[in-house]
Amino acid sequence: MKSRSLSVILTLVLLLTMILSACSGNKSNNDSSSTSSSSSGSTASSGSSAASSGGEGGSSSLAGKKIEMSILGIGGWVPSQLSVEMSPAFAEYAKEKYGYDVTFTFEEAPFSSLFQKAAASLSTKSQEFNIIISDSQWLGAFAEPGWIVSVNEIMQQEPELANIEWFDPVVQKAYMTYPDGTDQLWGFPQEGDVLVLYVRKDMLSDPTEQANFKAKYGFDLPQTFEDFEQLTIDKFLKMAEFFTRPEQDLYGTAVQYSKEYDYFTGSFYPHIWSSGGEIWDPVSGDVYGVLNTENNAKALETFVSIRNYMPPGAENYGIAQVTEAFTQGKLFSAYHWAAVGAAMITPELQDKVMVVPIPGYEVNGEIKRISSIGGQPWVINKFNDEDHMRVAIDFLKWWYLPETQLEFAKRGGNPTTKAALESPDFDSIQPWFRAYRYSLTESRARDFWHHPKYSELLSIQQEEFTSYLTGGRSSAAETLEVIACKQQQIMYDAGTTKNAPPAACANIR
Amino acid sequence: MKGIAKWLHERNLFPYALLVPVLIFFIVWNILPLLWMVGLSFYKYDITTGEPLKFLGMDNYQAIFRDHGIWQALSKTFLFVILAVGLETILGMALGFLFWGSSKMPGRRLALTLLFSPMILTPVAAGTFFRLIYDPVFGIANYYLEAWFGLKINFLGDVKWAYPAVLMVDIWMWTPFMILMTLAALGSVPKAELEAAQVDRLPWIRRLWHIVLPHGKFILMLGILLRTIDAFKTMDLIYTMTSGGPGNATELIAISLFRKAFEAFTMGNASALAIISLLIAIAFTSIYLYILNYKERRA
Amino acid sequence: MAKSVRQSLYYVLLWLISIAFFLPVLWIFLAAFKTKEQILAIPPKWIFTPTFENISNMFSGMNFEKYAVNSVIISLSAVVIAIIVSFFASYSFSRYKPKGTDFLMFLLLSMRMVPGAAVVVPIYLMYTALGWKDTYYGIILLYAMFSIPFSVWILKGFIDGVSLRYDETALVNGGSRMHVMFRVILPQVKPGLVAAFIFNIIFVWNEFLFNFIIGGKKVTTIPVALATGLYKTHGVDWTFIASLSLVYMLPLILMIYFFQRYLLVGMTFGTVRGEV
Structure with a gap:
């Protein structure tokens, strides 16, 4: 009987100690992390001195150690997945070249919650994730609170990384730079990506379709990549209309209209840019007056009109839904990221799909097209201890080796180095590479704001x-008026622009 | 050890000692975060800018009162709570009564398990699958609607339909809970009184009014109360299905809150909204409990 | 004769209603045994050759075991701690009626009223400051907090229903208070304990947001794994969601099947202790 009451009181005490130990648990956590970093203190000095003397063999002091690296990437995203699959090759390389053992663990989160996951961890100064595959627009939000390592600093120590030549200046702009227009760098491109158009070649080349189309619209269905270079949005919409046949369960095209994350925005912006509009003025920081123009309103109307050629339920289409509809054979064409090529061109669709640049807009007699930049940079956790920092840098060096980039491309990733994209048969490695390479230039693709208030x-x-x-x-x-007002207010509050929203904005609802 | 209990007893502290663990939980996990939240609601705190906190006074609150979207979200939430809880209660009670006399039904245990299964489904899975079920191209709901009634409804993509569509899923998930509460309420009616009524040949409506309701009222009301609180907080189910869209068609207050906190990362603003919605929740729960107690006292 | 026909019709009706509610769940369960093409097929496939590949893939991929073990450990400990703590409190509320009992009971209920998305922010900040993020005790005690209000309400009802005479008899016979609480009262409120357990575990078992934000890779549970694994390279990963939902729901379904009697009695908040 007494032992009963004893055990009950013990339970109580246990509870209290749990709570108390919880507080002290914090300390022990810190202790363990500080010991691990202090134990590598010697590594740090030798590592950096070696690095400054040329970078090679810099991690000799890591030799014999076992390191566990953790990467946070995007769930269900081919290129993030590829780095998972390719990591054993780095482990082999590291063992041979630097003499340490490295294993990788991977965590993932969908696009819409990756930043939440990363931010929740980084703001505790945790090294839960040593390397993060971030979406490019998040650079500002990672850099401002001081969570990621400055790439400029890394490059000073690692000439090998500093000397990588990128395919086009837009790569550095989109995946590395924050704030826009400066030379402060925060990330390395993991995956390059632009919005491209996937088209069913088998339908295009059908002679009956060709004849019927010509009879109805008076021009030929485009057949080659070059034909598509000349394709304008008006003509494309006619094609989409032509192939929209609900009775056959076939629809002309698909874009992303979903409210989730940036889906609507990423699909829509090319229509603004290609028609000659802008989304903001990066110099003055103003949105109002730049976004809410007649040109942009017309672009929005055009973009929304694409719904007429999409399957029912288009309003909820995001990345997954467009892929699903296309691979299930319900679409003649789809605006989609070059990154999902491997998923879009399934074994059943092999040789039936061609990938071309998105349709352009006719501006002053010329065809203009500016696609959205997708893709992700690697960013490195600032709270990594010396060992993990070293391995992260070794990993990146390996990542940009020509062999690695080539292997990445063969598995379906989009490399970004000049060496890879200008290799002689690059276009033929993957069906979408020609369109990707064509679009990934400063004049044909843009990213949206790298601003800490991005979200x-x-x-x-x-x-x-x-x-x-x-x-x-x-x-x-x-719609654009309302958005411009609200965004102008945000930019004003953030100190990015000196101009408060105009008085007219007081009446918006 | 026994000494401690005795010592506590002598000073009449034992009852309070028993409360200590709950109070610790209450203070550490409820009061502290709440105070923190109140504090934050007076500050500008944007996680993504890395700027230090900036004191704003009542600005966050003023911004919320001026925000037309919040008022819309609030009215949608009230409507949601009224419709969801109302229909769940009516349906739940009707079905509960129907199941009342089934104690000898073959396989009753299995039938009830199946009946209760919706409420144990993970909301994220339920939301994702209902997106598929509702889909106009791949969805089973539209297939049968078209096959049987010649209808095709764009449930989650049409502003008119999105709200009723998510409401239906909530009703499907939580009506079983009200059935459970109704069964429990009916079970709490003393059998003797029921038998007496049977002998007296009272019409069923009077039996319901004079015998069943007075006994079962408390449990039913508690069920309704719990549902009200949870419906007011409904978030992950709807967020998975529509992210509050299309537009803001299904944006309930908890979703606005989530979007402020985890899409825009404006924590100060989100905290202010949280305080307001908490006050609203407390207000209508107290009215509720007051009525409950008031009736009890009269009875 | 007529009566038995009516009886059968009545039972058939009840069964149909139960099945109607179960249908969407059944649809998910069936999907666990289909290929992706079969899941998306229109007209819907009700009859097909089942494949067990999805489930075996799920077990072999994505650290399933680790997450499942986390789910079990975290849910069980949180609810058990909550029930122990709540039992103490409800005994006190019921037997001693300390000053402010009603108010405290109301305050406890208010713990449930705060919208999760709101309270997760300050709790996250607090956990960060204290270093509790991504720890088992951090997440377990948080879930225990969520489970307390309902447990107290239900257990107080049951203890109120146990006559004071039991306490008195035991005390007169020389038993301690602890003896009374655990040996005399506890066995009598078993349905309440079971109901509180089931009701709370449904919430904790399926909780996503808190685990996502204040958890980390160490304490990840299945709902978070489910939400983060929604998409595969070829679109939504239907087979994964379906098979995971099936496996994850089974323990709760079995629990409801086997403890149904207690659940029903438990929900009466102590007004009956017989059969319902």
């Missing part, structure tokens, strides 16, 4: 855009 800017317009799409806003002009 708030995005959240606002995703809601307003989808609201307009589904009839919640009466006109495109009104």
Whole structure:
């Protein structure tokens, strides 16, 4: 009987000690991390001195150690997946070249919650994730709080990384630079990506279709890559209309209209840029007056009109839904990221799909096309201890080796180095590489704001855009007006622009 | 050890000692974060800018009161709570009564298990699969609607349909809970009184009114109360299905809150909204409990 | 004769209702044994050759075991701690009625009212400051907190239903308070314990947001793994979601099947202790 009551009180005490030990658990955690970093203190000095003397063999002091690296990447995303699959090759390379054993663990989160996952961890100064595959727009949000390592500093120590030549200046702009227009670098490109058009070649080359189309619209269905270079949005929409046959369960095209993450935005922006519009003025920081223009309203109307040629339920189409509809054979064409090529061109669709640049807009008699930049940079956790930092850098050096980049390309990733993209038969490695290489230039592709308020800017317009799409806003002009007002306010509050939103903004709802 | 218990007893502290663990939980995990939240609600705190906290006073609150979207979200939430809880209660009670006399039914245990299964499904899985079920191209719902009634409804892509569509999923998930509560309420009615009523040949409506309700009221009301609280917080189910869209068609207050906190990362603003919604929740729960107690006292 | 026909019809109706509610769940369960093409097939496939590949893939991939073990450890400890703690409190509320009992009971309920997305922020900041993020005790005690209010409410009801005479008799016979609580009262409130257990475990078992934000790779549970693994390279990973949902739901379904009697009695909040 007494032992009963004893055990009960013990339980109580246990509970209290649990709570107390929880507090002290914190300390022990810190202790362990500090010991591990202090134990590598000697490594640090020798490592950096070796690095400054040419970089080679810099990690000799790591030799014999066992390191566990942790990477956070994007769930269900081919290129992130590829780094998982290729990591054993690095382990072999590291063992041979530097003499240490490295194993990788991978965590993943979907696009819409990757930053939450990373931010929640990084703000505790944790090295839970040593390397993160971030979306390019997040660079500012990672850099400002001081969570990631400055790439400029790494490059000073590692000439090998500093000397990598990128295919086009847009690579550095999109995947490395923050703030826009400076030479401060924060990431290394992991995956290059642009929005491209996937088209069913087998339908295009069908003689009956060709004849019927010509009879109906008076021009030929484009057949070659060069034909598509000349394709304008007006002509393309006619093609989409032609192939929209609900009775056959076939639809002309698909874009992303979903409210989730940046899906609507990433698909829509090319229509603004290609038609000659801008989304903001990066120099003055103004949105109002730049975004809400007649040109952009028209672009929004055009973009929304694409819904007529999409399967029912288009309003909820995101990355996964477009891929699903296309691979299930329900689409003649699809605007989609070059990164999902491996998923879009399934074994059943092999040789039936061609990948071309997105349709352009005719501006002043010339065809203009500016695609959205997708893709992700690697960013390195600033709270890594010396050992993990060393391995992270070794890993990146390996990543940009020509063999590695080539292997990445063969498995379906989009490399970004000049060496890889300018290798003689690059275009033939993957069906989408020609369109990818064609589009990945400064004049043909752009990323959106690398601003620490990226997420708030995005959240606002995703809601307003989808609201307009589904009839919640009466006109495109009104929608852009509302977004411009709200974003101008955010930029003003953030100190990016000196101009407060105009008085007219007080009346928006 | 026994000495401690005795010592506590002598000073009449034993009852309070028993409460200590719960109070610790309450203070550490409820009061502290709440105070933290109140504090944050007066600051500008954007996780992504890395700027230090900036004191704003009541600005966050003013911004919320001026925000048209929040008012819309609130009215959608109230409507959601009323419709969801109302229909779940009506349906749950009706079905609960129907199941009442089934104690000798073959396989009753299995039938009830199947009946209760919706409420144990992980909301993320439920939301994702209902996206598929509702899909106009791949979805089973539209297939049968078209086959049987010649209808094709773009459930989650149409502003008119998205709200009723997510409401239906909530009702499907939580009506079983109200059935469970109804069965429990009916079970709490003393059998003797029921038998007496049977002997007296009272019409069923009077039996319901005079015998069943007075006994079962408390449990039913508690069920409704719990559902009300949870419906007010509904988030992950709807967020998985629509992210609050299309536009803001299904954006309930908890989703606005989530988007402020984890899409825009404006924590100060989100905290202010959290305080407001907490106050609302407390307000209507107290009204509720007051009515419950008031009736109890009269009875 | 007529009566038995009516009886059968009545039972058939009840069965149909149960099955109707179960249908969407059944649809997910069936999907666990289909290929992706079969899941997306229109017209829907009700009859097909089942494949067990999805389930075996799931077991072999994605650290399934680690996450499942986490789910079990975290859910069980959180709910058990909550019930022990709640039992103490409800005994006190029921037997001693300390000052402010009603108010405290209401305050406890208010723990449930705070929207998760709101409270996760300050709790996250607190956990960061204290170093509790991604720790078992951090997540377990948090879930225990969520499980307390309902447990206290239900257990207080049951203890109220146990006559004071039991306490008195035991005390007179020389038993200690602890003896009374654990030997005399506890066995009598078993349905309440079971109901509190099941009701709370449904919540904790399926909780996503808190684990996602204040957990980390060490304490990841299945719902988080489910949400982060939604997409595969070829679109939504339907087979994975379906098979994981099936496997993950089974323990709860079995629990409801085997403890149904207690669950029903438990939900009466102590007003009956017989059969329902």
